Amino acid sequence: MGECDMSEVSETSGEPMEQRRIDRYDHGEIEPRWQARWEADELYKTTIDPDRKKYYFLTMLPYTSGDMHIGHWYAMTPSDARARYLRMRGYNVMFPPGFDAFGLPAENAAIERNIHPKEWTYSNIENQRRQMRSMGAMWDWSREAISADPEYYRWSQWFFLQMYHNDLAYRKMSPVDWCPNCNTTLAREQVWGEDRHCERCKTPVIKKDLEQWFFRITKYAEELLDFTILDWPEPVRILQTNWIGRSEGARAVFHTEGGDPIEIFTTRPDTLWGATFMVLAPEHPLVKKLTTADRAESVQEYIHQAARRSDIERETVDREKTGVFTGGYAINPVNNERVPVWIADYVLMTYGTGAIMAVPAHDQRDFEFARMFDLEVRPAILPPGVESLDGETMTEALPEYGMMINSGPLTGTPGETAVEQTNAYLEERGIGEGAVNYRLHDWLISRQRYWGAPIPIVYCTSCGIVPVPDDQLPVLLPDDVEWRPTGESPLKFHPTWKHVECPQCGESAERETDTMDTFMCSSWYHLRYLSPGYDEGPFDPKEYDYWMPVDTYTGGVEHATMHLIYTRFFHKVCRDLNITEGHEPMLQLRNQGQILGPDGQRMSKSRGNVIEPDDQVRAYGTDAVRAYLMFGYRWSEGGPWNAENIHGVVRWLNRVWNLVIGTIDANPVDGDPIHTRALQRKQHQTIRQVSHDLENFEFNTVVSSLMELSNVIIAAREAGMAGSQVFNEAIEAMILLMAPVTPHIAEEMWEQLGKPYSIHNQAWPEFDSELAKEEEITLVVQVNGKVRDRIVVPADIDEEQAKATALASEVVQRHMGGKEPRKVIVVPGRLVNIVV
RNA sequence: GCCGAAGUGGCGGAACUGGCAGACGCGCGCGACUCAAAAUCGCGUUCCUUCGGGAGUGUGGGUUCGAUUCCCACCUUCGGCACCA
Numbered sequence: 001m002g003e004c005d006m007s008e009v010s011e012t013s014g015e016p017m018e019q020r021r022i023d024r025y026d027h028g029e030i031e032p033r034w035q036a037r038w039e040a041d042e043l044y045k046t047t048i049d050p051d052r053k054k055y056y057f058l059t060m061l062p063y064t065s066g067d068m069h070i071g072h073w074y075a076m077t078p079s080d081a082r083a084r085y086l087r088m089r090g091y092n093v094m095f096p097p098g099f100d101a102f103g104l105p106a107e108n109a110a111i112e113r114n115i116h117p118k119e120w121t122y123s124n125i126e127n128q129r130r131q132m133r134s135m136g137a138m139w140d141w142s143r144e145a146i147s148a149d150p151e152y153y154r155w156s157q158w159f160f161l162q163m164y165h166n167d168l169a170y171r172k173m174s175p176v177d178w179c180p181n182c183n184t185t186l187a188r189e190q191v192w193g194e195d196r197h198c199e200r201c202k203t204p205v206i207k208k209d210l211e212q213w214f215f216r217i218t219k220y221a222e223e224l225l226d227f228t229i230l231d232w233p234e235p236v237r238i239l240q241t242n243w244i245g246r247s248e249g250a251r252a253v254f255h256t257e258g259g260d261p262i263e264i265f266t267t268r269p270d271t272l273w274g275a276t277f278m279v280l281a282p283e284h285p286l287v288k289k290l291t292t293a294d295r296a297e298s299v300q301e302y303i304h305q306a307a308r309r310s311d312i313e314r315e316t317v318d319r320e321k322t323g324v325f326t327g328g329y330a331i332n333p334v335n336n337e338r339v340p341v342w343i344a345d346y347v348l349m350t351y352g353t354g355a356i357m358a359v360p361a362h363d364q365r366d367f368e369f370a371r372m373f374d375l376e377v378r379p380a381i382l383p384p385g386v387e388s389l390d391g392e393t394m395t396e397a398l399p400e401y402g403m404m405i406n407s408g409p410l411t412g413t414p415g416e417t418a419v420e421q422t423n424a425y426l427e428e429r430g431i432g433e434g435a436v437n438y439r440l441h442d443w444l445i446s447r448q449r450y451w452g453a454p455i456p457i458v459y460c461t462s463c464g465i466v467p468v469p470d471d472q473l474p475v476l477l478p479d480d481v482e483w484r485p486t487g488e489s490p491l492k493f494h495p496t497w498k499h500v501e502c503p504q505c506g507e508s509a510e511r512e513t514d515t516m517d518t519f520m521c522s523s524w525y526h527l528r529y530l531s532p533g534y535d536e537g538p539f540d541p542k543e544y545d546y547w548m549p550v551d552t553y554t555g556g557v558e559h560a561t562m563h564l565i566y567t568r569f570f571h572k573v574c575r576d577l578n579i580t581e582g583h584e585p586m587l588q589l590r591n592q593g594q595i596l597g598p599d600g601q602r603m604s605k606s607r608g609n610v611i612e613p614d615d616q617v618r619a620y621g622t623d624a625v626r627a628y629l630m631f632g633y634r635w636s637e638g639g640p641w642n643a644e645n646i647h648g649v650v651r652w653l654n655r656v657w658n659l660v661i662g663t664i665d666a667n668p669v670d671g672d673p674i675h676t677r678a679l680q681r682k683q684h685q686t687i688r689q690v691s692h693d694l695e696n697f698e699f700n701t702v703v704s705s706l707m708e709l710s711n712v713i714i715a716a717r718e719a720g721m722a723g724s725q726v727f728n729e730a731i732e733a734m735i736l737l738m739a740p741v742t743p744h745i746a747e748e749m750w751e752q753l754g755k756p757y758s759i760h761n762q763a764w765p766e767f768d769s770e771l772a773k774e775e776e777i778t779l780v781v782q783v784n785g786k787v788r789d790r791i792v793v794p795a796d797i798d799e800e801q802a803k804a805t806a807l808a809s810e811v812v813q814r815h816m817g818g819k820e821p822r823k824v825i826v827v828p829g830r831l832v833n834i835v836v
Numbered sequence: 837g838c839c840g841a842a843g844u845g846g847c848g849g850a851a852c853u854g855g856c857a858g859a860c861g862c863g864c865g866c867g868a869c870u871c872a873a874a875a876u877c878g879c880g881u882u883c884c885u886u887c888g889g890g891a892g893u894g895u896g897g898g899u900u901c902g903a904u905u906c907c908c909a910c911c912u913u914c915g916g917c918a919c920c921a
Contacts, residue, residue, distance in 0.1 A: 235840050239916065242839065247920075266921060279921090319919085346919045356921045365919050439920055557841095557915080631861075632848055637841085645848060648861040651876090692852095700849065704860035711860090780856045785902045787856060825901055827855055835901050 025657035027621025031744045035136055043758060044138040046094040048546045055091040056547045057083040058526055058586070060555030060563075061098040064124045065105060068131045069603055070611040070629075070641060074595045077626040078635055078699045079554045080137035084740035085694040087138065088764040094547060096529040097132055097139040099125050101148035102452045103518045110451075117451040118479065121148055131613060136622045136743050138760070145528040147521035152528060153453035154474035155538035156521050159570075160445075161456060161467050162577055168216045171465070174444060178208035185210065185448040207307050212446035213455060213514070217569045221246065221438040223583075224568055232589040239560040245439025250423050252432030254278060254330045254357065256341070260286055262330055265352035265437045268362065269426065270418035272334045273407035274380030275357040276370070278341045279323065281349035282306040290341055292327030299324055299343065306345045321346060321369045332357070333431040335408055344369060352437055360397065361389065367397035380406050384415070443566065445517040450481060450490045452515025460502035460509035469503050475511070489513055522563055523570040526550050526585060544580065553586040556594065564589070590697050593638025595629075600640045611641045623742035624650045630699035630741060649703065653745055656710050656738070659717065660731055660749045666723030675719050676726045677775070682712040683730045684772035687765050690737045702741060709734050733765045780831035781806040783815040799826045806832035 038044065059079045062072055080095065087093040106117035113120075125146065132139060145152055163169035176185040181203040197204050217224075221244050227237045249267035256262060262278065280287055282303045291299045302324045323344030330341050339357075346365055347356050360370035360377040370377050377391035383402035401415035404422075413421050426432035446455065454475040456468035468475055478497045481490035491497060491513040502509035524538065530547055531540035571585040596602060597609025604610065616625045628646040633639050671679075686709040693702045713730050721727045732753070739746040739759050750759040774795045779802060781789040789811045793802065803824050806812060812834065819836040826832050 235916090238840065242917065245917095245920065249921080264921080268921080321919085344919095346921095348920070351920045353921095358921090363921070365921080368919090437920085439917095561916080634849075639848070642848065642862075645862050648848095652861085654876095701860080704850075707860055778856075782855085782902075785900095790856070823901060825855090827902095831855055831902090833855080833901055 025654050025745070027623060027653075027744070028618075030748045031134075031136060031622050034744045034747050035133060038758070038760075039133075039141075041758075042142075043760060044095070044140050045142050046092060046140050048543065049092050050546070052090065052092040054547055055083075055086050055093045055552075056526075056550045057086070057093055057095045058529075058550045058553045059095075060553070060559065061100050061522065061525055062128060063100045063103065063105075064121050064128065066124045066127065068128055068613060070613050070616065070625075071595045071603065072131075073135060073613050073625065074629050074633075074635075074638065075555060075592050076132075076137060077135055078592070078630050078697070079552075080135065081626070081630065081699065081702070081740040082552070082694050082697065084138055084743065084760065085691075085764065087760065088736070088739065088762060090763065093138070094140055094143070094529075095138050096143035096145075097129075097141060098143075098145040098525055098529060099128065099147065100518060100522050100525075101125065101146050102153075102515075102521055104449060104451070106451045107449060116479070118148070121451075134614075134617055134622060136626070138743075143529045143532055145525055145532040147453075147518070147525060148451075150474045150476055151533070151535065153521065155528070156453045156516060156524070157456040157468070157473050157475060158470060158538060159524060159574075160516065160520070161470065161473075162579070163215055163573065164457075164467050166573075166577060168219070168573060169213060169445075170216065171211050171213055173209045174212045174214070175207040175209050176212075176448070177205045179203055179205050204308065210446075210448075212444055213457075213512075214442040214444055215569070217443045217566070218438055218440055220569050220572050221440050222436075223572060224440075224565060229587070230584055230589070231587060233557075233591055236557060236560045236564065236589060236591065239557075240565055243440065243561040243565065247437050247439075249419075249435060249437065250426060250432050251353075251435040252333060252357070252426055254333060254339075254355075256286065256290055257329050257331070257338070258289065260289060262286060262341075262355050263353045264355050264357050265435060266357060268359065268419070269422040269432070269434075270401070270404055270407075270410075270413075270415075271359040271362045271380045272332070272357065272422060273404070273410075274359040274361050274378050275332055275339060276360060276376040276378050277339050277358045278330050279344045279347045279356050279358050279366075279369070280326075280341060281347045281354040282343050282345060283349040284343070284354045286355075287326060287343055290326045290328030295325060295327035299326055302343060321365070321372050323369060323373070325373075333429075334425075340375070342369075342373070350441065351439065361391055361394065362397050362399055364397040364399065367394070378406065380404060381415070381418075443517075443519075443569070445520055446514040447517055448489050448513075449515050450477070452518060453477075453521065454491070455512040455514055455516055457512040458500055458502060458509045459512065460505060460507060462507060463502055463504045463509075466502055466504050466509070472503065477515075489515075491515070519563055519566050523567045524574075526553075526567075527580070538579075548580070549582055549584060550586040552588045552590065554590050554592060557591045590636075592635050593633065595633075595638050596640045598641050598643060616646075620646060620650050621653075621744075623745045624653055627653070627703055627742050631703035633700060635697055635699050652707055652710065653742065655714065656734070657745065657749070659710060659714055660735065661752060663717060663722040663727070663731065664752060666727075668725075669720065669723045671716070671721040671724035671726055672719070675716050675721050676724070679712060679716050679721070679726050679730050680771050681774065682709055683733050684768050686737060687733060687767040688769075688772060691764070691767065694740060699741075706734065706738060706741070709737070735759065736762060736765050777829055779805065781809055781812050782831060782833040783812060784835055785833060786815075788812050788815045795829060797829075799828065802826050802828075802832055806834065 057079065059076050062068060083093050083095045101121050106121050109115060109120045110117045147153065160169060178185055179198040179201065181198065181201045225241060225244055225246060247267050249265060250269035251263060251265050252269065252272065254262045254264060287299065321344065323342050326341050326343060328341045329338045332339055347354065358366040358369065359380065360366040360375065361379040362381055367377065377394055379389035379391055381398070381402045382389060382405050383398050383400035386398070401418065403415055404410050404413040404418050410421060410425060423434035454477060456473060456475045458466045458468060460466050478494055481494060498511040498513055500509055500511055501507070527539045530543035534540045567585055571580060572583065574580040575583065597607060597611065599609050601607055601609055613625065624646065627649040631649055632642065632645050686705050689705040690702050693699065713734065716727055735746050735749050736759065743760065747759045751757065776792050777795045779791045779793045780787055781791060789809045791805055791809060793805055803826055816834065816836050821834045821836055823835040824832065
């Protein structure tokens with residue numbers, strides 16, 4: 001180091017100029033200084049301003065895991081650049097920060113390291129705030145919200161009660177993974193291995209039914225399939241659509257011989273006459289009653305086995321079909337035939353009604369089951385092109401639609417109307433009806449955990465389930481909890497916490513000790529940001545009216561089927577309860593990809609491939625890290641971190657710095673017309689390009705076109721144009737265009753130019769299409785589609801002239817080999833293709 | 837198995853509605869500066885070539901004067917769902 005860090009501007013030879021000492025670009029000095037200034041000036045604080053168009057720009061809030069990795073920067077800083085761009089375009093842009101602060105990792109940390117979850121969480125938030133500040137993003141910290149704050153979860157509880165009062169929250173028995181040794185429920189990630197054993201004691205887990213709280217999201221299934229007003233990525237819409245899993249068909253009621261109804265759902269009511277047996281899920285409530293004494297033992301054994309398998313494992317396709325006969329029979333309502341009832345784990349209690357009619361001739365799963373257990377296969381449909389069908393000799397099921405056969409009164413019904421006609425038939429006779437079924441389940445929100453918002457419910461022996469009155473919210477989490485090595489929820493064992501007076505009768509009662517799923521907290525945080533200190537409701541309606549809905553929401557696709565469905569559901573519920581307006585909370589959604597470790601693997605501490613943003617910022621500066629994250633990847637794709645490519649943007653920033661600072665005092669000159677035009681043109685082309693690309697989340701070309709512009713300005717400097725008016729305009733435009741991407745260096749250069757503070761309050765440069773126009777173009781001349789010559793011509797050349805110019809080319813003539821052109825295609829402003 | 841995304845130089849990536857493939861960078865090579873190195877600057881950098889040119893955007897076909905771009909079939913990688921009745 002030493003003198004190489006400095007350089008001195010010496011203007012043209014000899015003249016003893018005023019010597020200006022140029023400081024090296026020192027991000028370590030510049031960046032914290034501006035961050036402090038912006039914060040002190042509350043530059044990014046947003047308030048309602050009816051005179052300006054609002055823009056609510058939201059990026060998914062981080063979980064309070066401790067420190068942020070480079071992936072958070074990748075998610076947040078390009079979004080910030082776009083928010084800044086919109087701000088310069090004159091929008092009143094709100095870009096709020098916050099933290100998703102409840103959840104299991106805090107509790108695990110507590111158990112492992114004997115530190116209170118609250119302490120762990122809030123000290124993590126401290127660190128993450130520092131890191132987010134170092135991004136130089138336009139966070140409006142006055143709107144920060146933390147989901148674990150009592151004034152936040154008070155309203156999470158309030159929303160729960162709203163759901164409860166409107167029959168959208170209900171309690172039912174539902175299975176959880178249970179460790180019989182630890183005597184506790186386990187979260188999915190605490191269950192390990194093929195044999196599904198407990199993380200802690202290795203005991204195989206079992207399913208256990210517990211009373212749990214659900215939200216009736218299925219009531220909104222149909223509406224959630226409607227994306228018409230949303231500008232969301234197609235893949236996300238498809239993911240949600242598949243997750244909701246709408247299927248049309250019919251419900252029909254069979255009866256056991258004892259007279260108990262068994263409801264089934266089928267997508268193929270037209271095959272009802274082909275049903276030769278029924279299959280119930282092992283957990284189906286009727287199994288016990290149906291099972292005959294001689295079968296009881298094998299049925300019991302099978303149910304026990306099935307209970308040990310997870311749904312996922314049960315659904316592995318390649319497994320051979322298993323099942324046992326219950327000994328019981330049911331009556332097919334369309335033909336009063338007696339069919340045997342089996343149980344098998346290929347029927348899931350969690351889908352449809354947990355019972356199916358089996359039509360082996362037309363359903364492959366039923367077919368395999370029938371062959372395995374030697375059950376009758378009876379065709380009921382004749383697909384097109386099939387002459388006749390024999391159940392005995394079929395080798396696979398035929399799922400195609402076709403004419404109904406062996407189907408009593410409906411025999412002969414063509415495939416096109418078979419489903420419709422059958423549904424009408426079922427309805428007429430009162431044995432069934434057309435129906436729609438969804439894969440989506442109601443949302444289970446109970447967590448047998450401490451670090452979450454307590455569910456505001458009291459159980460009273462005389463009054464039953466009693467909601468905590470609104471004026472008693474929040475139900476506070478107690479701090480003085482005792483940690484037990486079993487991992488069971490401390491709330492249950494707190495000496496006093498759960499014992500309360502019943503809000504209704506005053507008798508002694510018990511609190512619900514489960515807490516809420518954290519997805520509940522994150523379903524409405526965009527509303528809390530509106531007015532985080534507001535205490536008359538979850539948000540201030542005045543703020544809501546101005547800011548909502550969210551205009552742009554950015555985050556990872558991994559939230560497509562959980563958070564993004566829940567938050568839409570939440571919004572629709574609030575709308576129906578007149579809490580909010582509008583049908584959707586977030587109008588535009590864009591997903592960024594993921595930054596992987598340098599080894600191409602997902603970053604994780606155990607792999608040792610984590611890139612720490614703090615290290616990168618220290619080494620290269622925030623602006624360089626921001627610019628590199630935008631430049632090096634397609635934002636929607638992501639990719640491995642590359643430790644070398646970042647040098648490119650570091651050098652670029654240094655070049656720009658030297659360019660700008662080094663030409664501040666340049667003497668005014670008259671630029672020569674050719675360079676003047678070239679510079680002007682590039683300036684305006686860049687304005688167009690950068691605006692378009694920021695608008696469209698194409699951040700990599702934002703940076704590359706800025707690099708191009710700086711290259712052209714440097715060339716102009718070399719040509720002696722520094723100091724000319726056009727040169728200075730180009731410099732100014734470049735700095736303004738850089739401001740969203742590299743806010744600190746832009747601000748610093750802006751100030752050094754003597755421009756008014758702050759660059760982030762300046763208007764975005766205007767684009768002039770006349771000045772961006774090319775006067776000359778390179779006309780590409782092809783012969784038979786192959787490029788043979790390039791000729792520089794005036795941009796406004798007409799077709800005839802272009803054709804003549806092309807044909808006049810010697811090279812072209814040579815390649816035409818003396819033949820006459822058969823056809824000449826002229827693409828105005830681009831090329832001429834001569835076909836011979 | 838089904839659904840989705842992506843395959844372009846040594847690497848990251850660019851290419852508007854079908855019209856110069858490889859912008860902008862990284863890396864590498866050569867040169868300048870230096871006692872030397874780093875930094876910086878300049879030139880070069882898809883492959884083959886008999887220097888005329890030829891080939892080339894995962895593979896094979898097709899449409900077109902012309903295809904990275906549109907159509908069909910397939911291969912690979914990544915992500916989601918997974919016996920959904």
